[in-house]
Amino acid sequence: MLRTLDIRDMLIIDRLDLAFQPGLNVLTGETGAGKSILLDSLGFVLGWRGRAELVRQGAAQGEVVAVFDLPAGHAAHAVLAAAGLPDSDELILRRINTVDGRKTAWVNDRRCSGEVLRALSETLVELHGQHDDRGLLDPRGHRAMLDSFGSLEAARDATRAAWAALGVARKAVAATQAALDAIRSEEEFLRHAVAELDTLDPQPGEDAALDADRRRMQGAARIRDDVARAYDLLGSNGAEGSMGEALRWLDGVIERADGTLEAPLAALNRAMIELGEAHAGVQASLDALEFDPNELEATEERLFAIRAMARKHDTAPDELADLAQSLRGRLAALDAGDADLARQQAELQAAQAVYDGAAQSLSAQRAQAGQALDRAVMAELAPLKMERAEFHTVLTPADPGPEGTDTATFTVATNPGAPAGPLNKIASGGELSRFLLALKVCLTGTDSGLTMIFDEIDRGVGGATADAVGRRLADLARGGQVLVVTHSPQVAARGTHHWRVQKQVVDGATLSEVVALPGDERTDEIARMLAGDTITAEARAAARALLGG
Numbered sequence: 001m002l003r004t005l006d007i008r009d010m011l012i013i014d015r016l017d018l019a020f021q022p023g024l025n026v027l028t029g030e031t032g033a034g035k036s037i038l039l040d041s042l043g044f045v046l047g048w049r050g051r052a053e054l055v056r057q058g059a060a061q062g063e064v065v066a067v068f069d070l071p072a073g074h075a076a077h078a079v080l081a082a083a084g085l086p087d088s089d090e091l092i093l094r095r096i097n098t099v100d101g102r103k104t105a106w107v108n109d110r111r112c113s114g115e116v117l118r119a120l121s122e123t124l125v126e127l128h129g130q131h132d133d134r135g136l137l138d139p140r141g142h143r144a145m146l147d148s149f150g151s152l153e154a155a156r157d158a159t160r161a162a163w164a165a166l167g168v169a170r171k172a173v174a175a176t177q178a179a180l181d182a183i184r185s186e187e188e189f190l191r192h193a194v195a196e197l198d199t200l201d202p203q204p205g206e207d208a209a210l211d212a213d214r215r216r217m218q219g220a221a222r223i224r225d226d227v228a229r230a231y232d233l234l235g236s237n238g239a240e241g242s243m244g245e246a247l248r249w250l251d252g253v254i255e256r257a258d259g260t261l262e263a264p265l266a267a268l269n270r271a272m273i274e275l276g277e278a279h280a281g282v283q284a285s286l287d288a289l290e291f292d293p294n295e296l297e298a299t300e301e302r303l304f305a306i307r308a309m310a311r312k313h314d315t316a317p318d319e320l321a322d323l324a325q326s327l328r329g330r331l332a333a334l335d336a337g338d339a340d341l342a343r344q345q346a347e348l349q350a351a352q353a354v355y356d357g358a359a360q361s362l363s364a365q366r367a368q369a370g371q372a373l374d375r376a377v378m379a380e381l382a383p384l385k386m387e388r389a390e391f392h393t394v395l396t397p398a399d400p401g402p403e404g405t406d407t408a409t410f411t412v413a414t415n416p417g418a419p420a421g422p423l424n425k426i427a428s429g430g431e432l433s434r435f436l437l438a439l440k441v442c443l444t445g446t447d448s449g450l451t452m453i454f455d456e457i458d459r460g461v462g463g464a465t466a467d468a469v470g471r472r473l474a475d476l477a478r479g480g481q482v483l484v485v486t487h488s489p490q491v492a493a494r495g496t497h498h499w500r501v502q503k504q505v506v507d508g509a510t511l512s513e514v515v516a517l518p519g520d521e522r523t524d525e526i527a528r529m530l531a532g533d534t535i536t537a538e539a540r541a542a543a544r545a546l547l548g549g
Contacts (some may be wrong), residue, residue, distance in 0.1 A: 026495030034512030047117025169277025
C-alpha cells in the first residue's frame with residue numbers, strides 16, 4: 001500500500017506531502033489543476049518512462065519520495081532480495097532528477113537502477129486508464145490473468161514441470177545421437193585399429209625391455225668371437241696346456257735342482273689356479289653371450305612393430321595399451337549406444353505424453369475458466385449500461401512451451417452483430433474505461449498487495465452509469481487501496497478519502513497544491529463538480545444526497 005508521497009520541485013509543484021489511506025482515495029479538481037502531475041511524479045519515482053522535463057522552473061533538481069507498506073509475502077520482497085537491497089516491512093523509494101536531465105534513485109537508502117525501480121513498480125502499483133497499453137490492455141498478459149482468475153496455478157506448474165522434463169529428455173536423446181553419429185563416422189577406423197592393437201597386444205614397458213634385449217644380442221654378436229679365441233688360448237690347447245707341460249718337466253727335475261726350483265714351481269701352481277678361474281670366467285661369459293639369431297630377429301621385428309604402431313597413432317609406445325583400452329571403450333559405447341538411444345527415445349516419448357496430457361488438461365481448464373470469466377464480465381457490464389456489449393475470452397493454439405499450447409486474448413464487441421476484436425482495438429473512450437473496470441472487478445482477487453490507480457476511467461459517462469462505476473471502484477478498494485482521478489461527482493462521492501488538486505499563484509508563479517477535504521469542504525467540492533463555479537443550495541443538497549447514498 002502507498003502510504004506517503006512527497007514531491008519537491010516537480011513541474012508546477014513546489015512542495016507537496018501526501019498521506020494516502022487504505023480504501024478508495026479520490027482526487028478531484030479543475031482541468032489543468034495538476035492531477036496528472038501527481039501521476040507523473042509517482043510514475044517518476046517508480047521508474048516509469050514519462051516526460052523528459054520534470055524539474056520545476058528555477059529549481060536545480062526535482063525529487064520524489066514514495067513510502068510503501070510491505071506485508072509479509074509481498075512480491076516486492078523477492079525483487080529486493082534478487083537486487084541485494086535492504087528489506088523490511090517499509091519500502092522507501094527516492095528519485096532525483098537534475099535540471100540537466102540526470103536521474104538518480106535510491107531504494108531504502110541504497111543506490112539502484114531504473115530497472116530495479118520498474119521491477120518493484122510491477123509489484124506495487126497498477127495503472128488503468130484510457131491510454132494505458134500495459135496491464136489489462138496488453139494481450140501478452142491475458143493468459144496469466146486467466147490462469148490466476150481460474151486458480152490454475154497448480155495445473156500450470158504441472159505443465160511447466162512436464163515441459164522441463166521434456167527438455168531434459170530431448171537433450172539426452174540429442175546428446176546420445178550426436179555421440180553415436182560421431183563414433184559411427186570413425187567406426188571402420190576404430191574396428192581396424194582395435195584389431196591391430198589386439199593382435200599386437202603391446203604391454204607397458206615392453207619397448208624398453210625389447211630394446212635392451214636387442215642391444216644385448218647385438219653386442220654379443222660383435223664380441224663373442226674374440227672371447228672364444230681368448231677361451232681357446234687359455235684352455236688345454238693354449239696357456240693351460242703349456243703351463244701343465246712346464247709343471248711336469250719341473251716336477252721331474254726339482255729334486256736335482258738343489259732347491260732352486262721350489263719357488264718357481266709354487267708360483268706356477270698358483271698361476272694354474274688363477275688361470276683355471278680365468279678360464280671358467282671366460283666360459284661363463286661365452287655362455288652369457290650365447291643367443292639364437294632367430295631370437296634377435298624376432299625381438300627386432302616386435303620392437304619395430306610396436307614403434308611403428310606408436311608412430312601411426314602419434315603416441316608413445318608405452319601408451320599403446322591405454323590407447324587400445326580407450327578405443328575398445330569407444331567401440332563398446334557404439335555397440336551399447338543403440339540400446340541407450342532406444343531407451344532414451346522411449347523416455348522422450350513418455351515425457352512427451354506427460355507434457356501433452358498436462359497441456360491438454362490446462363487448455364481444458366482454461367476454456368472453463370474463460371467461460372466463467374466471460375459470464376462474470378458480462379454480469380458487470382449490465383450495471384455499467386453496456387448490457388448489449390459482448391465479452392469473450394478467445395483461446396488460440398500456440399507453439400508448445402512451458403505455459404502450455406494456447407494463448408488467451410480478451411475480445412469485445414460493443415453491439416450485437418458487430419465484429420469482435422481485441423479489447424485494445426475495438427473499444428474506445430468511455431466504453432473502454434467501463435470494459436476495463438468490469439474486467440478489473442472480476443480479476444481483482446488476483447492482484448493482492450497492488451495499489452490500483454484509475455486515471456479518469458469514468459470519462460464519457462454520467463448519471464447512473466457513473467454511479468455504477470463509483471460503486472465498483474469502492475468494491476475494488478475494500479481490503480486494499482485504490483486511487484482514482486475523476487471528474488465525476490458520483491464517483492467522488494464513493495471515496496473514503498478525498499483530496500482536491502488546485503492551483504494558486506505565489507509571487508507571480510503558478511503552483512499546484514493538494515488539499516484534504518473533510519466534512520463540509522468535501523460537500524462543497526462535490527457540489528462544485530455538479531453545478532460549476534457557482535455552488536447553489538440545490539447543488540449542496542444533491543452533493544449531500546450523493547454522499548449519503
